[in-house]
Amino acid sequence: MRIKVGDEVIVISGKESGKKGVVIKVNTSKEIVWVKDVNMMVKHVKKTSEQSGKRLEVEAPLAVSNVMLVDSNGNASRVRYAFDKKGKKIRQYVTTGKTVSENFTKS
Numbered sequence: 001m002r003i004k005v006g007d008e009v010i011v012i013s014g015k016e017s018g019k020k021g022v023v024i025k026v027n028t029s030k031e032i033v034w035v036k037d038v039n040m041m042v043k044h045v046k047k048t049s050e051q052s053g054k055r056l057e058v059e060a061p062l063a064v065s066n067v068m069l070v071d072s073n074g075n076a077s078r079v080r081y082a083f084d085k086k087g088k089k090i091r092q093y094v095t096t097g098k099t100v101s102e103n104f105t106k107s
Contacts, residue, residue, distance in 0.1 A: 002065060002079040004089060007100070009035060009067040010076050016062070021072060024059065032061040057087050071096050 003009065003023060010020045021035040041060045047053035068076040077095040084099075087095050091100040 001029065002081075003033060003067065003069065004063055008070045009033070009034070010070050011038060011062065012076060014039075014062070023067075023093045027061070030061075031064045033064050033067060033085065034059045034061050035065050035067065038062070046079060069093065069100065072098060 003026065005023050005026055007023045008020065009023055011017055016058050018036045019035075021038040024036050025034040027033075037058065039060045039062055040057050041071060043056045043058050044050075045054045066095050068077055071077040071093045073096065075095060077093040079091050079100060080094055082090055082092050092098065093100060
C-alpha cells in the first residue's frame with residue numbers, strides 16, 4: 001500500500017469527495033484508511049454506573065482506492081516507488097517527480 005500514517009490525502013470519490021485530511025490509521029489487510037475529520041459517524045455509548053450515555057463523533061474508514069496523496073502544489077497525485085542514489089527505496093509523486101516526505105509520526 002502506498003499510503004502511510006501521517007500522509008496528507010484528498011478524497012476523490014464518494015459523499016466526502018474533495019475533502020482533505022491526514023491519515024491517522026491504516027489497515028493494510030483490508031485496504032482501508034481513517035482520515036482525520038473526514039467521513040464522520042455518530043457512535044452511541046450506553047450509560048453505565050460510572051458515566052452517562054453519550055454520542056461520540058468518530059472517523060469511519062474509507063477504501064484506499066477513494067483517496068490520493070496531495071503533492072506540494074495541493075493537487076491529487078498518484079505515487080510510485082523509485083530508488084535514490086544510495087539505493088534506498090523511496091516514494092515519489094507521479095505529477096511532480098518529487099519525493100514524498102517521510103516526516104510523519106506514527107500514532
